[in-house]
Amino acid sequence: MMADQPPPLEATPLLNEVPLLPHMVNGDSIQQASKSCPVILVQVNPGETFTITTEDGHMQCIQGPAHVPLMSPNGSMPPIFVPPGYVSQVVEENGVRKVVVVPHSEFPTSMHPPPPPPPHVPHYMHHPHALLPHPPHPVFPPVGTGELPPQFIHQHPPPHVFQEQEPRSHGRTNFIQRDERSLKMQEHLKKRLKDRQASGHTNNKLNSPPSSPHKVVNSSNATIPNGNGKGQQGAGGALKQKQIGKTKGSPEAEMGESDTESKKCDTHLSIGKPVVSDIQARSAVLSWNLPVSSQNGESHSHSPAAFTFEVAISNSGKNGKFKSVYVGEELTITLPDLRPATDYHARVSATSSSIKESISELVSFTTESCEPDCPAAPKLINRTKNSLSLQWKSSNDNGSKITNFLLEWDEGKSGPFKECYYGHLKQYKLTKLSPSTRYSLRLAAKNDIGMSGFSEPVSYYTAGMVPPAPAPPVLLEAGVTWMALRWIPPPGVSSDDSLTYTLDMEEEGSGYGFQPQYNGDELSCTLRNLRRSTSYRFRLFAYNSEGKSSPSEVVEHSTNPDKPGPPSKPVVKGKIHSHSVKVVWEPPKDNGGSDISKYFLEISEASAGGKWDTVYSGAQREHVCDHLRPGTSYRLRVSCVSKGGESQASDVTTVTMSAVPPGPCPAPALAGKAKPKEIPLQWGPPAVDGGSDITEYILEMANSEQDEHRVVYQGPAAEYVVTNLLPGRTYCFWIRAGNKVGFGPYSDKAELSTAPGPPEQCCKPLITCKSATCAVVSWESPACNGAEIVEYRLDWGQVEGSMHIIYTGPCQSYEVKGLTPATTYYCRVQAVNVAGVGLFGETSVVTTPPSVPAAVAVLHLLEEEQMEISAPFSTCLAIQWEEPCCHGAEITGYNIEYGEKQLVTVGRNTTHVLENLLPDTLYRIRIQAINSLGVGPFSHSMKAKTKPLPPDPPHLECVVFSYQSLKLKWGEGPSRALITNPTQFNLQMEDRFGRFVTVYNGPCHTYKVQRLSESTTYYFRIQAYNDAGEGGFSQVYAFTTTKSPPASLKAPKANQLEENTYEITWEPLQPMKGDSIVYILQLAAGREFDQVYKGPETSFRLPGVQSNCEYRVRVCAGRQSQDPAGSPSCCSAASPSS
Template identity: 55%
Template sequence: MAEHPPLLDTTQILSSDISLLSAPIVSADGTQQVILVQVNPGEAFTIRREDGQFQCITGPAQVPMMSPNGSVPPIYVPPGYAPQVIEDNGVRRVVVVPQAPEFHPGGHTVIHRSPHPPLPGFIPVPTMMPPPPRHMYSPVTGAGDMATQYMPQYQSSQVYGDVDAHSTHGRSNFRDERSSKTYERLQKKLKDRQGTQKDKMSSPPSSPQKCPSPVNEHNGLIKGQNASGVNTGSAKNKSGKGKGVAQIDTEIEEKDEETKAFEVHLSTILKPVASDIQARTVVLTWSPPSSLLNGETDERTTVPELYGYEILISSTGKDGKYKSVYAGEETSVTLNDLKPATDYHAKVQAGYNSIKGTPSEAETFTTLSCEPDIPNPPRIANRTKNSLTLQWKAPSDNGSKIQSFILEWDEGKGNGEFCQCYMGLQKQFKITKLSPAMGCKFRLSAKNDYGTSGFSEEVLYYTSGCAPSMPASPVLTKAGVTWLSLQWSKPSGTPSDEGISYILEMEEETSGYGFKPKYDGEDLAYTVKNLRRSTKYKFKVIAYNSEGKSNPSEVVEFTTCPDKPGVPVKPSVKGKIHSHSFKITWDPPKDNGGAAITKYVVEMAEGSNGNKWDMIYSGATREHLCDRLNPGSFYRFRVYCISDGGQSAVSESLLVQTPAVPPGPCLPPRLQGRPKAKEIQLRWGPPLVDGGSPISCYGVEMSPVERDEPREVYQGSEVECTVSSLLPGKTYSFRLRAANKMGFGPFSEKCDITTAPGPPDQCKPPQVTCRSATCAQVNWEVL
């Protein structure tokens, strides 16, 4: 059968709380019948025989099961599935099919386990039988029994070893065959995983289900059981929660055995084969780990293609230190950069994921001999005015003894054309009849039975000459306050390899001691230290070699840099301090740092504690007029100076307060409320300018509009007053001024206010004139 029903949850249902599903009656007359259980290729079916022993039957096979009363033998199924009897051409088969989601036989909940890659699963075996194997297949199906969407394709491989149908072997057989079966199960897992990665499963995805942990069961038996008895109870521990300690130890042991078995498989790899051996290269090839098991080939076992290989080589013997030179999935590699005429030992190590086998046996090979390595350039051993003596060391002969060394030179012509000047086994040669100060280029090669090496790098050597010529004067590269850095060059025409030393001499102009040596050596630069600031010094340089000294160079003069000047004296006020201006002056610093002061900078900050400094002057003079100041305000002043040596620190600050002045004019007073007939109420504010002193007094003057006769009606510190004894309906002019400690300021503009009308004044007594005894005339004046 090529198709299988969907994977079933392999949760153990051997617990007593899951009832046995009764199979339907397949015979009406209750006669004895034989039920066929079909086992697919690559599947296994475990039964319990009458004698109590267990037997594992591998497919393809049809297992007859006797039914004495005409019913299907009881079969355990997981929750969500039910057995179904199908009759095909008179043969009845038991098929396990999924039920509707809402149907839960027995009311038991499915216990889900951690998911694994899709692998076929077994149905739990009948009661009194051990727990299911790690990978169990659905037991009985027929072609066309289930819809194709429930039948994903799997490449099956043998899980158990072949067991005879009448075998009486028990637990001990499983123990003896553990390594073989573990190996087969690992091969199947690798094959299934590879098929998943390549084909992404050609059939539709199976329904989601859980597979048991690979360390829970093994071959249908729980470790810890002895060979004579099988535990028929639940897989739970005594408390009913989780696994027992024995089962956990069993799982760890089985996982270790599984890993060890796969390591044994990886360790079956044969040693690599060396071919196409050259002087510096070799081709190594190897084969994947062997798929043979106990000397026989299992055709259902597929070697995975995802093996990784590592090549290890050693040139210090079979038992020497090996180093990795290749890691990858190929089974052939070309090794480069080997040493000629060298014995090498190569091993290959196979691995898969994080599991590695032991390295294979060592393959021994020897690289071929070849021409010598390129030698190092010859070096000068001795020189005179007319000869050069050269020496060299032998390079690696690469397996063949060096027969001769070949030394070539350009005969001092410098045209790039070389000719042979020596050939032999000696490692030293003297060239004579040369001219003084003559430059010659040399190169070296070595020869053995396999050929001649390449030439070494070209080197240029000079014969000795006379004393050096006069060098150029030293130049100043950088100057400091107490140091001078000087540099010079070789005399013209000096060979590049000639050893020349130099003497740097210095004279301080005011010392009176003349030139004194400050440096003697082969360097072309020197820094003279511990000098005085802003001082002139004279220098000259002399070159010398074994032949003598040159003439001194021309004398040059350099000056050290000046230092930054000292702090100027604190500034002071010069003359009278006015309300809006005054003049300050200062003295130069006591130490100008060795250079003249070029500029003074004055900074000012407002307020007695102000820290915002603004530059108000920059120049060479030592006084400044500070103007546009506010009366009665505090100002702080400080000064620093600048020279060629840098900027000095700032001086102490000078605090100055300008004198106050009378306040400025106020705004005209304003009427507060409604005017009355004989009094009005005035109010005002302080002036905009207080003159640098707080306002201490206000004065209010009043005068009638029709005549300019002002009189002061109020003087005090309040900002309001009431003017009374006025005439109703009259207009008056008012003006205001403020005063501080310096006196009154100017008056404000006038403000005209009219009093409200009132009742007329009391009339004067009327004048009565009697005209008769009964008549009088009364007269009065109009107001």
């Protein structure tokens, strides 16, 4: 190792007692270790420190002078990197190798200036270029190659060792002027090293270097022409080496030994010292460069993704414990969560899949100071009714001394915090406070940098007064062995006060006085294990932190009595009757602490399944149970009631009543439909069986209630069919039930009737003709066969085998109307009752007398093409009809009625033409036939209308005038043609030759004549026609077209002449057919336009224009007529506004 004056090797003692790594010799002597593994001694000079890394990751520093023994299992020598101006030499003595670092004594003149030291090795000074040669090559071990454990990496000495050498950086002669023995040893070591490097191998495998020595190049030895040393490792930097590959042709490869590992080239990784920037109170930015690796003497660079970086920091010194804070591939990170005003040391390590880990040099920095940490909440050290004494501790000042504290409180109002103390003391007393009041406080600390945050609020109460006497406790609920009591806080006590209560109790007659039963802060309690029906006295005390109140008033409460026990089993007293029985019972043995106030006697039928009914409630201990059913078994039980509640029921007593004959049965009823000669009956058992089962029934019958009864059935069945009866007769029936005791009374009477039979056949009906169209039919009632006849049915028809019913009803006569005169009819009658329908009687025949003819059925109007001769249909109507039925007398003629009851008689013809009618008039026409017996009825009315006369010409007018068209209108009607309009119009106009030609022919009432000349008069006439013919032409009408308007102008232009005056100009138009042009100028300041000029000029000066106001102007041209009035006859459309 390097030192100012290294002592001789003999003067440096061997430190066998130094604790070594697991690879170091742990025996008593170096010789014992050398027998098993090669031992290498590293000489540590006085004033220097040798740092090694143990297997568990801790750093171990060894102060010089000392010899550090290292052990390599594979016999390899670790390379020792030395600072510039020094050289390492290997000396072997007695099988032990020593590495000695001595100053370089030779200074060749042809050497290049040394490169500057790397940034992470700041301890070595830059030497003059003329004095320092290239850094020497590392010493190669003279034994077989192998992988170097990480514990063999040599560390630089602490910075203070070389800081002392800075003043002597230019006095290198101190290292050259050594004693003679040291110089001789140096020369001896250099000679031996050269001999070994040139001698090749020897037969001794352990002491010979390999035939192809591996060249390990330190990153600091890379030649940089410009002298820039960025990214270089300094001598002695912490590096890891890995030998890869085996040299071909070496003796070891030829020997083929299986235990020899393949030789690999050594690869060195160098990472520069990280840089700290942007240092804040709790964060800092750490950045570093990519590491540079060297392999077989050549430098290689890598991409950022090829490395994984780990950042570790320590705040307990350079030799303290480091904590990993980042692992990743970034080259710049931010260190968060740092402590203010704290010294930190950081290092960066780089690893990859093919290169071993490299650790950078430590970088140190100190975080900035900031405001203090939040202090802890103040503590209460004393309190009174009107004061609170507080004390607190300082928090971490974060690098700046705390100068003051800020104490805030809410003034006991639970409102915003206000300042109550500001100073450097650590205690404060709040005075003039209210008793029993809560105060909330918080604390903050201040230094020269700023104010810290406030602590968590804390609340304290001032001392209070003894509470007043509370109100006595109130009974909420009482039980047999417990009581629930409740009380309220004493009056005038704040809700924030913490009170406790003590409840004292005294049992009546115990003689022990008041004893505490409850102590707590609740406002209620339940006392248990008390005696039933016992009175207790209570009083209440209230406590707070100041003491005990006076007792409340004494109040007395009692527990409830218990339920009584069940009474004795009820027993029968006296004889058991059929409807009643008397029972008695004894009181319970335990009344529960109170007298029995009432007994309850309950009864239930033994077969009812447990439904109990209370039949007695009172203080007596006997009762007569009546209104019972004979022969029924009853269960009886007794319970009692006191102030303690209701007892359980007593044991059950069963009593059976005496039986009696059964009660009356329900009246017999029909079991089905009665027949004419039999009635099926059924009945039910009596409601009361008398306490014994029913064994038989007796059914009796009589023709009436006064007649003698006769038994028709006796037996156990509940139904019977009575036969040999007459149809339609009513009979009376009774039923009796019997048991083992006897028969019961008769049931109610049941009156039932046999079913009736259909009526007998009716007699032949009698027919009397009242007229030719009406006949009266009458008949007699037949035998009804036990049921009243409800209706008759009359069958009527013109053919005996095809008759139909025309009447159904209860009457025995019917008037048949609407008959045909001189026609033969047949009829018969049938009777109906509830039993059915009787047979039809004999058939009667009758012929009606003749009568007037029937009404004409068919009457219609003849069309023009159906007539043989032409008639004026405006004044004539032709009709035709069919001859009706004559009703037994020949038709002689017809009467035709039309108009206002005008009657025309004609002969037997079936056609006729009505003449001299009004045109376009609606007539109602009907006809009747005539025979020897008179006139028949009129036919249905038929409506017919005569055709109208040809129409008159309508009035013609012009509704729209234009300079090239005229729109004409005539008559009243729609402008468009309708299908239903029968009137057509013929419009004619006079041409230039004086002839009228048709310009329109159709049903419309308007027409527009186009392609006319301006200011020209045209002549028109019109004619109307319809189905009645063509009407005459109207008078001749004259209509004149208008003059054509001038063309539209472009938008006018506005030019400002003065501040509020504008000149409006527009383009001129040429006169039209001798008419001059007049211009109209309009102005609008809002929505509406107003006329401001009218005349022949093409410009106008507009004065009085307001500033900052928008105006719009437009112009139109008018045609000035030659008439004396001089007004324009027409105007063009207005120009666009501008």
